[in-house]
Amino acid sequence: MARIAFIGLGHMGGGMAPNLAKAGHEVHAFDLVAEAVAKASEGGCSVAPSAAEAVKDADVVITMLPAAQHVRAVYENDVAPNAKPGALLIDCSTIDVASAREVGDAMKARGFEFVDAPVSGGIAAAAGGTLTFMVGGTDEAFKKARPILEPMAKAVIHAGDLGAGQGAKICNNMILGATMIVTCEGFVLARKLGLDPQVFFDISSKASGQSWSMTSYAPVPGVGPDTPADHDYEGGFAAALMLKDLKLAAEAVRSVGGYAPMGGEAEELFQRFVDRGGGAKDFSGIIKMIDDSWKVPEEQK
Numbered sequence: 664m665a666r667i668a669f670i671g672l673g674h675m676g677g678g679m680a681p682n683l684a685k686a687g688h689e690v691h692a693f694d695l696v697a698e699a700v701a702k703a704s705e706g707g708c709s710v711a712p713s714a715a716e717a718v719k720d721a722d723v724v725i726t727m728l729p730a731a732q733h734v735r736a737v738y739e740n741d742v743a744p745n746a747k748p749g750a751l752l753i754d755c756s757t758i759d760v761a762s763a764r765e766v767g768d769a770m771k772a773r774g775f776e777f778v779d780a781p782v783s784g785g786i787a788a789a790a791g792g793t794l795t796f797m798v799g800g801t802d803e804a805f806k807k808a809r810p811i812l813e814p815m816a817k818a819v820i821h822a823g824d825l826g827a828g829q830g831a832k833i834c835n836n837m838i839l840g841a842t843m844i845v846t847c848e849g850f851v852l853a854r855k856l857g858l859d860p861q862v863f864f865d866i867s868s869k870a871s872g873q874s875w876s877m878t879s880y881a882p883v884p885g886v887g888p889d890t891p892a893d894h895d896y897e898g899g900f901a902a903a904l905m906l907k908d909l910k911l912a913a914e915a916v917r918s919v920g921g922y923a924p925m926g927g928e929a930e931e932l933f934q935r936f937v938d939r940g941g942g943a944k945d946f947s948g949i950i951k952m953i954d955d956s957w958k959v960p961e962e963q964k
């Protein structure tokens with residue numbers, strides 16, 4: 664069993680770290696938010712007083728942070744100066760490909776192994792140990808990372824070299840952002856046409872309109888499995904983070920000289936939702952904005 668430092672115990676990390684402890688690993692957990700650390704402690708992790716203390720003597724360091732600037736700062740200031748040489752570093756945050764490569768190369772140059780390993784699945788999968796990990800790095804680093812990630816996963820897939828995990832994640836979330844919006848539009852339209860939302864769910868989740876947004880994450884309260892919609896769109900995957908991912912996708916599209924109008928439209932709509940104060944709500948809460956916009960008289964739209 665390994666000694667693991669886990670940094671970033673938010674919606675996702677807070678579910679993931681206890682699954683490593685349950686699997687028998689010695690997990691030293693740290694977050695800037697004291698309540699998050701206390702929760703990880705209840706889940707069987709040891710409390711570290713700082714990120715620097717958490718990574719000292721760790722065989723493996725796992726980070727689950729909001730965005731690239733946090734990842735750069737934690738690896739530069741906390742991990743690199745304090746982790747033991749040869750430690751395996753696994754960043755599970757969703758960030759841009761270029762930052763993942765830069766941080767990974769910088770860590771490798773200082774004698775560490777590094778993989779980018781973003782996840783798909785949401786908070787229920789984080790808590791339930793059923794995330795999908797998409798891993799970028801060498802064959803050797805992947806072989807070492809796989810057994811560490813398995814207690815948190817339903818699938819651990821080697822996407823390619825450093826940065827490939829982030830590439831796969833960004834493409835996946837561009838699909839997710841757009842399908843969630845059109846799923847919301849489908850539910851709003853179904854109701855306007857007099858359909859019961861549960862009946863529409865029963866039909867569409869077994870017909871060709873089904874997707875993860877419909878079947879596993881239905882954006883309407885009381886319909887389908889328990890989702891953030893059943894908790895006033897609290898918890899889950901913050902709309903601000905979805906907007907971040909759609910911006911990463913737009914940047915990636917530009918970097919290859921491409922054109923992705925659906926992804927671009929999804930970015931614009933999530934930007935509008937965040938500007939109206941929806942950033943901390945689950946991303947499926949965009950259904951409220953869509954619903955409200957249908958109440959505005961045609962000439963004012």
Ligand code: NAD
Pocket residue numbers: 670671672673674675676693694695696699714727728729730733736737755756757758782783784785786899900901904
């Ligand atoms: P979150 O904001 O809930 O959690 C991030 C945590 O990192 C916070 O608790 C914060 O206090 C902590 N943190 C920030 N800087 C820190 C530092 N310097 N040292 C220690 N802790 C620090 O975010 P989340 O929803 O858990 O998402 C984390 C990452 O996973 C993001 O990159 C997100 O895009 C990605 N992701 C989220 C979901 C989801 O459903 N929430 C799904 C897939 C991927």
